Amino acid sequence: MSIEIRNLNYTYGAGTCFEAHALQNISFTIPDGQFMGIIGHTGSGKSTLIQHLNGLIRPSSGDILYNGVSIYSENFSMRELRQNVGLVFQYPEHQLFEESVLKDVCFGPKNQGLTAEECEERAREALILSGVPQELYDSSPFELSGGQKRRVAIAGVIAMHPKVLVLDEPTAGLDPSGRDEILGQIRELHRKTEMAVVLVSHSMEDVAEYVERIVVLNDGAVYCDGTPREVFRQYKALEELGLAAPQVTYIMHALKDCGLPVDPDITTMEEATDEICRVMGVEDAS
Amino acid sequence: MEMIRTDKLSYHYKIHDEEGRVIGDKTAVDSVDLDIRAGDFIAVLGHNGSGKSTLAKHMNAILLPTEGSIWVRNMDTKDMTNLWEIRQTAGMVFQNPDNQIIGTVVEEDVGFGPENIGIPTGEIWKRVEESLKSVDMMKYRHASPNKLSGGQKQRVAIAGVLAMRPRCIVLDEPTAMLDPVGRREVIDTVKRLNKEEGITVILITHYMEEVISADKVFVMDKGQIVMRGTPREIFSQVDTLAGYGLDVPQAAKLAYELRRRGLNIPDGILTRDELVEAICRLKSGI
Numbered sequence: 001m002s003i004e005i006r007n008l009n010y011t012y013g014a015g016t017c018f019e020a021h022a023l024q025n026i027s028f029t030i031p032d033g034q035f036m037g038i039i040g041h042t043g044s045g046k047s048t049l050i051q052h053l054n055g056l057i058r059p060s061s062g063d064i065l066y067n068g069v070s071i072y073s074e075n076f077s078m079r080e081l082r083q084n085v086g087l088v089f090q091y092p093e094h095q096l097f098e099e100s101v102l103k104d105v106c107f108g109p110k111n112q113g114l115t116a117e118e119c120e121e122r123a124r125e126a127l128i129l130s131g132v133p134q135e136l137y138d139s140s141p142f143e144l145s146g147g148q149k150r151r152v153a154i155a156g157v158i159a160m161h162p163k164v165l166v167l168d169e170p171t172a173g174l175d176p177s178g179r180d181e182i183l184g185q186i187r188e189l190h191r192k193t194e195m196a197v198v199l200v201s202h203s204m205e206d207v208a209e210y211v212e213r214i215v216v217l218n219d220g221a222v223y224c225d226g227t228p229r230e231v232f233r234q235y236k237a238l239e240e241l242g243l244a245a246p247q248v249t250y251i252m253h254a255l256k257d258c259g260l261p262v263d264p265d266i267t268t269m270e271e272a273t274d275e276i277c278r279v280m281g282v283e284d285a286s
Numbered sequence: 287m288e289m290i291r292t293d294k295l296s297y298h299y300k301i302h303d304e305e306g307r308v309i310g311d312k313t314a315v316d317s318v319d320l321d322i323r324a325g326d327f328i329a330v331l332g333h334n335g336s337g338k339s340t341l342a343k344h345m346n347a348i349l350l351p352t353e354g355s356i357w358v359r360n361m362d363t364k365d366m367t368n369l370w371e372i373r374q375t376a377g378m379v380f381q382n383p384d385n386q387i388i389g390t391v392v393e394e395d396v397g398f399g400p401e402n403i404g405i406p407t408g409e410i411w412k413r414v415e416e417s418l419k420s421v422d423m424m425k426y427r428h429a430s431p432n433k434l435s436g437g438q439k440q441r442v443a444i445a446g447v448l449a450m451r452p453r454c455i456v457l458d459e460p461t462a463m464l465d466p467v468g469r470r471e472v473i474d475t476v477k478r479l480n481k482e483e484g485i486t487v488i489l490i491t492h493y494m495e496e497v498i499s500a501d502k503v504f505v506m507d508k509g510q511i512v513m514r515g516t517p518r519e520i521f522s523q524v525d526t527l528a529g530y531g532l533d534v535p536q537a538a539k540l541a542y543e544l545r546r547r548g549l550n551i552p553d554g555i556l557t558r559d560e561l562v563e564a565i566c567r568l569k570s571g572i
Binding site for chain 2: 202
């Protein structure tokens with residue numbers, strides 16, 4: 001169930017004076033079941049790239065293989081691809097439209113041709129997985145808070161049982177607890193269902209905390225690809241690209257510069273706490 | 287001098303049924319008393335739906351109080367004859383720069399506000415130049431806004447507000463959609479306008495790091511201001527903030543975690559430098 005991106009190029013307004021190369025020669029693979037992140041400055045091509053993943057945009061050149069088959073080949077079913085690769089756009093709550101939460105989440109499965117009972121079953125399961133409390137199922141989605149609306153919108157995609165879930169800045173504009181809850185639920189979902197998750201984010205802390213691997217985009221090209229440690233180790237280069245390392249990485253580097261024998265490549269709060277305690281000779285609490 | 291004062295300010299949204307009949311109301315802002323002095327840098331924190339944006343929209347009379355009053359430089363917003371002067375006194379910047387930019391060329395966009403209030407052409411150009419210089423975007427004056435990065439677009443939006451010569455700028459999550467460098471550009475610009483030009487700043491944000499240099503922080507919950515104090519006073523209360531769905535800056539969080547593990551780190555740490563210094567001092571046993 002992998003997605004293989006091969007030499008993908010996308011040019012806006014080709015042949016006009018507005019010609020812009022949004023994507024340049026992008027190649028990487030999203031393997032089955034991986035939780036990966038994509039980071040890059042605003043305008044680096046992240047959103048353009050992910051819209052290729054379920055065939056919403058056709059590339060100017062290059063190919064995408066889904067389970068080894070080109071999604072642009074003649075008999076390939078785009079419909080099937082779109083059911084398997086679920087895309088959650090930025091501000092997905094703007095796409096809610098039904099009169100109740102439950103009906104809104106049923107919409108996707110209904111379009112997959114499932115029966116009314118199956119749809120409701122899928123919807124209830126997705127709402128539980130997304131952490132929407134049951135007493136809201138009959139409410140209008142427009143009466144919910146921002147965080148709840150977004151959860152309902154994500155449930156709408158999960159209800160289609162995608163093999164790959166792609167989220168474009170799912171936490172933009174959410175408060176800290178809403179952010180932690182949504183990402184925590186996505187992590188649980190990833191563990192339970194083994195679906196692959198692609199998280200596009202501007203929060204380096206969130207990316208460091210949740211993903212196994214990061215692809216960095218810069219001006220439409222892949223700048224680097226590796227584990228959070230490998231990527232954030234290059235924090236000085238990342239700053240040149242409009243990015244940064246997580247705050248704790250900067251703290252660890254500063255401690256090392258002060259002569260403390262800490263591992264400077266740490267990227268999460270938990271690791272940083274453990275590492276500083278180790279160096280300071282504090283017993284492990286656990 | 288006083289910039290903004292409220293007296294038991296409340297705002298109730300009316301809830302309508304499908305036929306448009308009022309079936310109830312919801313209190314978004316609940317008897318808020320506050321006093322903002324000219325030149326203050328105020329940060330407003332609170333979870334989604336806590337009433338921050340509703341309160342902010344009272345500061346330039348987009349919304350009028352249901353109960354109580356708000357004065358902007360001693361002008362009561364309920365008095366319609368004050369409306370234009372209030373709007374020019376307090377400018378607003380919103381989350382999504384793409385929704386606020388209307389010109390096809392940067393300098394035209396910045397000149398739009400003054401043009402609308404009938405400022406003579408020569409004076410408009412003067413204001414456009416000054417405003418673009420203030421946000422460090424002068425070299426993009428002839429550029430098309432859609433070619434700019436997110437941080438640059440947001441700075442153009444701020445320049446558009448500055449061209450109205452406001453004494454106060456209210457920014458409602460201006461960095462939510464930006465990459466790390468874009469966030470820093472916008473926050474540095476806002477800080478500079480506050481320190482160098484004496485403009486009163488009211489910043490609503492979910493990024494705790496951006497609040498560190500504010501003079502005062504208001505924390506909102508259920509429409510009320512539940513905490514007020516300096517950033518240091520507010521962020522030393524990690525558990526109380528968590529109860530309101532909020533977080534603390536990463537350095538403060540790490541300090542808190544280390545203290546919980548028994549390290550003798552002092553209270554009130556806010557910044558990376560303070561934390562590094564505290565740990566190093568502890569290590570060398572001073």
